Amino acid sequence: MSADTNTLDNPPVDGSELIRFDKVTKRFGEHTVLDGLDFRVDSGRHVTLIGPSGSGKTTILRLLMTLTRPDEGTITVAGDRLFPAPGKQVREVRKKIGMVFQQFNLFPNMSVLRNVTEAPVTVLGLSRDEAEERARGLLDLVGLADKCDQRPGRLSGGQQQRVAIARALAMRPQILLLDEVTSALDPELVAGVLDVLRDIARTTDITMLCVTHEMNFARDISDQVLMFDSGHVIESGPPEKIFGDPEHERTREFLGAVL
Amino acid sequence: MTWDWNAVGAFMPHFWDGLLVTLEALALGSVISFALGLVWALLMRAPTRWVRWPVGAATEFVRDTPLLVQLFFLFYVLPEWNITFSALTTGVIAIGLHYSTYTMQVYRAGIEGVPAGQWEAATALGLPARRTWTAVILPQAVRRVVPALGNYVIAMLKDTPLLMTVTVLEMLGEARLYSQQHFQFTEPLTVIGVAFILISYPASLLLRALERRLVR
Numbered sequence: 001m002s003a004d005t006n007t008l009d010n011p012p013v014d015g016s017e018l019i020r021f022d023k024v025t026k027r028f029g030e031h032t033v034l035d036g037l038d039f040r041v042d043s044g045r046h047v048t049l050i051g052p053s054g055s056g057k058t059t060i061l062r063l064l065m066t067l068t069r070p071d072e073g074t075i076t077v078a079g080d081r082l083f084p085a086p087g088k089q090v091r092e093v094r095k096k097i098g099m100v101f102q103q104f105n106l107f108p109n110m111s112v113l114r115n116v117t118e119a120p121v122t123v124l125g126l127s128r129d130e131a132e133e134r135a136r137g138l139l140d141l142v143g144l145a146d147k148c149d150q151r152p153g154r155l156s157g158g159q160q161q162r163v164a165i166a167r168a169l170a171m172r173p174q175i176l177l178l179d180e181v182t183s184a185l186d187p188e189l190v191a192g193v194l195d196v197l198r199d200i201a202r203t204t205d206i207t208m209l210c211v212t213h214e215m216n217f218a219r220d221i222s223d224q225v226l227m228f229d230s231g232h233v234i235e236s237g238p239p240e241k242i243f244g245d246p247e248h249e250r251t252r253e254f255l256g257a258v259l
Numbered sequence: 260m261t262w263d264w265n266a267v268g269a270f271m272p273h274f275w276d277g278l279l280v281t282l283e284a285l286a287l288g289s290v291i292s293f294a295l296g297l298v299w300a301l302l303m304r305a306p307t308r309w310v311r312w313p314v315g316a317a318t319e320f321v322r323d324t325p326l327l328v329q330l331f332f333l334f335y336v337l338p339e340w341n342i343t344f345s346a347l348t349t350g351v352i353a354i355g356l357h358y359s360t361y362t363m364q365v366y367r368a369g370i371e372g373v374p375a376g377q378w379e380a381a382t383a384l385g386l387p388a389r390r391t392w393t394a395v396i397l398p399q400a401v402r403r404v405v406p407a408l409g410n411y412v413i414a415m416l417k418d419t420p421l422l423m424t425v426t427v428l429e430m431l432g433e434a435r436l437y438s439q440q441h442f443q444f445t446e447p448l449t450v451i452g453v454a455f456i457l458i459s460y461p462a463s464l465l466l467r468a469l470e471r472r473l474v475r
Binding site for chain 2: 067107
């Protein structure tokens with residue numbers, strides 16, 4: 001599998017600050033998931049968020065995707081502030097971000113191909129032919145060129161997740177959010193999905209934010225790892241550092257438990 | 260009491276007339292109830308309670324009062340305000356309106372049954388709200404509700420004889436008219452009773468088959 005640059009024609013990356021959280025707090029009822037969180041991601045980086053369940057990693061992705069709102073603080077994407085933001089600006093930010101979900105969330109009423117072409121046609125205004133060409137290229141990239149006319153329900157979990165990756169990439173996002181994308185898969189299907197993502201990470205300069213429990217995958221693809229605990233980043237650094245020589249006691253405990 | 264096949268034969272031309280009217284009322288009533296029910300269901304999801312509250316109250320009122328009373332109201336009271344429809348039109352509106360307050364609940368359940376992940380995926384792709392509804396949510400919701408809507412069609416069929424009370428000559432109206440003119444009650448009433456079974460039983464079998472196919 002190889003990604004030709006035509007299929008994944010992402011915007012150029014200049015390494016400038018792309019995502020910025022300032023003092024972001026998010027509560028669910030009594031429970032504070034994020035507590036005054038500050039963090040930044042520069043464009044082109046592949047960042048993995050690790051930490052125990054409930055430590056707020058997924059919430060960060062959902063905030064960026066505007067699926068939920070912060071209670072306090074500001075979130076900025078490519079200089080555009082979210083919450084509050086005019087509807088037009090929110091739509092522009094959503095165009096820059098793609099998301100792949102734990103449960104795939106493909107549209108079961110559409111063919112695989114339509115799943116991938118729907119947003120490029122209705123949101124980006126591509127012609128059906130252009131969108132289909134782009135979609136076929138991406139489905140080929142994820143190894144599913146022969147499944148275009150199938151309904152998602154007929155595919156395995158791993159295949160569905162690869163369609164979901166193609167669907168997100170079809171929008172040519174600057175940022176790709178990966179929310180525990182292998183957690184719902186049978187073990188034998190995980191490798192196929194991770195291979196696709198490794199390929200994308202290696203051959204594109206799309207900025208990736210990845211929440212995962214696959215530590216080997218995190219080590220492979222990321223150039224920055226953030227360790228979360230109780231709504232804070234307690235440690236961050238390159239994967240060699242975090243996995244090889246963690247400073248924080250909680251990080252050592254966590255890695256000891258999952259590795 | 261004797262069974263007179265000649266009476267059956269004599270009634271049949273009237274029966275066919277009545278059947279046609281019954282089916283017409285049923286078809287139009289169904290279309291109105293499906294369309295209005297969807298409108299109510301969508302309005303009940305409006306962001307402001309200034310829409311939700313009146314719609315909720317009005318539909319609750321219609322649902323909790325008898326169809327026969329609504330039918331009489333439309334037929335006898337509206338003309339006093341110079342709003343006049345034909346008897347059949349009045350009947351179709353009454354049935355469609357009454358049943359729309361039930362179909363709205365069916366749609367609501369169908370819409371709420373679409374997993375949250377579908378909304379999230381649509382948001383993540385940036386699909387506009389209207390497109391999310393028409394391309395993602397409603398196709399999945401409608402698929403789930405077809406069997407339940409079908410059950411209401413069968414219920415509506417069995418309520419069409421009420422239209423007789425406002426002079427519509429549907430099946431029961433034709434049977435009563437014939438009976439009164441010929442003093443033969445058994446044959447016409449039996450014929451239309453059989454006709455109701457012959458329509459509704461196969462329809463319910465069809466719905467069960469549809470349910471197996473559509474609802475996974």
